[in-house]
Amino acid sequence: MKVFQKLGRMPIALTLPALTILLVVFGIPIVLLFLISLNAPAFSIVNYQSFFDQRANVKVLFQTIEISFVVTAACLIIGYPTAYLIVAAPKRLRIVLTVLVIIPYLTSALARTYAWIVILSDRGLINDLLRDLGLIARPLPLLYNRTSVYIGMVHIMLPVMMLPLVTVMMGIDKSLTAAARSMGARPLTAFWRVFFPLSLPGVRSGSLLVFVICLGFYITPAALGGLSDAMLSTFIASENSAFDLARTATSAFVLLALALLVVSVLGLDLSGTQAQAPQRTRKAGRSKLFSFRALREYLSEFVTPHRAKRWTSQLYKAGGDSIKSKISRLVFVSLVMTYLLFPSVLVVIMSFSAGTSLEFPPSGLSVQWYRSFFGDSSWYGAALISFQIAVAVAILSTTVGTLAAFGLNRAVPKARRFVTMLILAPITLPVVVVGIAAFLGLAKLGLIDSMAGVILAHSVGAIGFVVVIVSGTLANFDHRLVQAAHSMRAGPLQTFLRVTLPLIRPGVIGGGIFAFLHSFDEIVITSFVSGFSIRTLPLKLWENIRQEIDPTIAAVASLLMLLPVLWLVVLYVAWWRSKPRVLHAPAGEPATAA
Template identity: 40%
Template sequence: MGAGVSTAAANSGPRWPARVNLRNPAWLFAPALLFFAFFYVLPLADLLHLSVAGEAGLSYYARVFEVPLYWESLVRTFGIAAAVAALCALFGYPTALLIHRARGTWKLVLTAAVVLPYFISVLIRTYSWMVLLGRNGPINKLLLGLGIVDAPLALIFNRASVLISIGAVLLPLMVLTVGGSLARIDPLVQRAATASGAGPLAVFWRVLFPQTLPGLLAGVLLVFISALGFFITPSLLGGPADQMFAMHITQQADFLASGGFLQSLATVLLAVTLLVVAVAARFLGLEFIWGGQRANKPSRAATQGLVASWRRAVLDRAADLFGWPLLRALGAVPARLGRGVSGALATMAFLTLLLPIAIAALISFSDSAYMRFPPPAYSLRWYEKFLSDPVWMSSLGTSVAVGLLATVISVVLGTAAAFGLVRSSLPGKTAWMTFLVSPLIVPGVVLGLSLYSLFLRAGLAGSVPGLAAAHAIGGIPLVLVIVSASLQAVDMRQEQAAAVHGASPLRVFWFVTLPAIRPGVLAASFFAFLHSFDDLVLSMFLSGARMTTLPLRLWGNVNYKLDPVPAVVATFEVALIVVGLFLARSAWAARKRS
């Protein structure tokens, strides 16, 4: 979601001259729609039908809210998601601000420190936190060495470990969202405020913060929505009192034939998620889902009626009573203190992002039979184990095959849909864009459960094509957002010139448009592959007994063995992502030079 897509820009692109006008590219939107109709809309509709079908009717829903086990976990899920969103806002905003103010190589390094963890799988990052917070982990070793404690602390299997680990997983999402908002601020506005005599804190609170508030709110909502569907992290690091709602679905997934109660649980989670999105869209617009800018059109509700007038009066009164006095008080705080607090929070954020990865990399070279830090001795024992074990290699091969096929599907359909949205006069582009990126906000357990019944009937369960199609549901939105942004940056006059000289639409695309958007397509392909390669949730529902992907193999290892092999996989994945990001940056640089 880091790449923003401006709806206004999509609607206002230059048109082709009449005599060289290409055929309406809106039809390119159709393949993605058909794919989503079969693999996304139909399964969710089937899920809803199964939740109320049969003699039980709506009784399953009544059971969800009558049994304390379920409704208490739903309330608990809201509380955990809200706490995680608050933590990410507290640490993410100063981090984004620090990156925004950095220059040159330092800015590149800080950005990479945020982006790198963002693309590492949730399971591996959770494993790293298990190492870091474990009884024999580095934090306990440090506390014991300093004499602060006499015995190791119980740092895992509690609420704090759940909040910290989920927050660390979702913190990059907050930083990237706020960073995009900071990048859109006109620097001349800040210079004008400084020239008028405003101090650094006054400039921040009265100029910078109000302009980035929509981005901060969007980040809070995205983190909150993402946290609602978490189950991997609380399953591994939480205790009995930290069970989240999605965990009930995965724990009972072995009993899929027992009526529609499981489907009712998933429907409740989906309904809650969509309700939060609907409320957020009322204030921020649907564009907050993919990072686009809301068109500057005042809504009818915001400009007419007694309700709007009453709301404005309340907000104005609240600003007079609390807002401006608070700003004046904050403006009186010494600038050095403000920078110190901001820097300390950003430093803690970077440590939270990078320290678990570094420790996992060290453990991958351990000679110990289980997780210990620091390792008693170093060797390549576990690398040899991973590379020579046919079971691990089979799982790796399966994940690569599924990932490559999912990438092809995602890139072909996502790129075509991007052309259909950006280059056509298709009405309701914001609504269509929202529909195509909506899988990013649907909890994975809901999508996996909904696809299971359909795949079982279609004979796709436990097959590489079936799992690749399921992974492409999340890959297409990533490709769509990135390629749409690349298309908006293309100078259409070059395409028009080629068409004027007799080039067919296909030749114009192949020799003019594709070279211009190639870096975006390559980046989208890389991210679509990572999305599939790291997926655990859909694989749990759809892989079957005969096909085990690498994340599924890791899941079993982390739950039952806890040897350093997952650390080896983490190291390989970090290396893959570093190489991919380096190649993506090189491609963008080459494109700029040309």
């Protein structure tokens, strides 16, 4: 009990279990990896010189930046208007659309990549449809090129862009835009001058996440692209398999430096006082020069009478949307949702095909490929291993992540920001770099090719998800309840178990679900640390995708796609049960809360 009392007086100590795992598996190894890249103890940059002296490396590096930039731009162009329309929709429709975005986000990226192979291959849906219509005689080269890489990566990363945008847009006061409209501003002007600047934090967060994650993409480019579409993560994986640790470390830190550069630029607060001082110092110099802004203001004098008439006619007039505008919005959102959901639905339907190969629409319905999955020990054995690892990761990550979130919630701001940055580092850096660091750390501990090693490696990222979700729940927690429990002589442990934990239970369960899904779908880190004896379901699925198109893969992909739906139901039930329910008492008697 004295230990808990000391921890209560120093809440940051509750983050020690999480920090210990992160430092042992990721933190210390990443430092050792950096020293290896510098040829310690000689300390030279010869490895980096060798990297940039090879034109192939430089070409792949710029190719990685180009692909990541194009995917980020495409996600922003598609995701921003979609998020805006979701937020503007009625409440029930908004909830449905948000869930439809979350489901692909939680679905296995490998399964969704396989769905695009089914659609774009020579015997895929598009080519078969065009042949049946008599439009082509030979299959179009839709797969194994840069376009297919963009299609697959944008499909996977679009929810990552949209969710931060929706979150930020939900917090914008809509009355500000309405006020601008009532004062005569056109809808587009009100949007650009009022709404868009307030949504920039979501744009910055979504773009940062998408770009950094794309830098470490490995599976999707390797599955959908050709030899000329390789990204730097592919080179890192091949160098690691050749046991050239110096080259691997150098390539990993080039990629990491690029990611940190983007984080340092997009992570800065470019608004507020930081931008005001330089603006004031340059004001006098700019006023002496002829500028396009001055020209624009001069020309605007000619249209001032027209603007005044329009402003007077539209003053305090409520803006209404035309039927054409509503239909165009509906069509746009429908197309985006179809793009997100149709590949998964297609694979689920084709997995019930009764033929000897995948076909759409199926000539008959059968569960033969599911029987093949459950009848093959290599398939269900891999699924059992993945399930065992995911459960262990969920338990470990939820325990230490909840303690860390509780400690961070009560810590001083400076310590909270620093420790949070450390905990979230593994999920904000390229996953291939995390995999290399985990490989080095677990190799030092002798845990390569072991269940314990895979569990620890998965927990490095899963802890971050738990901390984010539980911290969000604790942000709305009323600490006066804890003070009331203490005033009733309840100890710290008793208060946490009887007061705090029941109220934050939905966040804890949500964090556990995300940790489970993160582990169950993990393939990049697993490929580095699992060795040859630990074959998880994603690894087995990836091997079969690369070697052969076995229709059993469709059944496996369908199961992976349906798993997030099951967990969403569990999460909803946990949230619904946590809501206070009022017991209806007979007339004349006070009602009590259950």
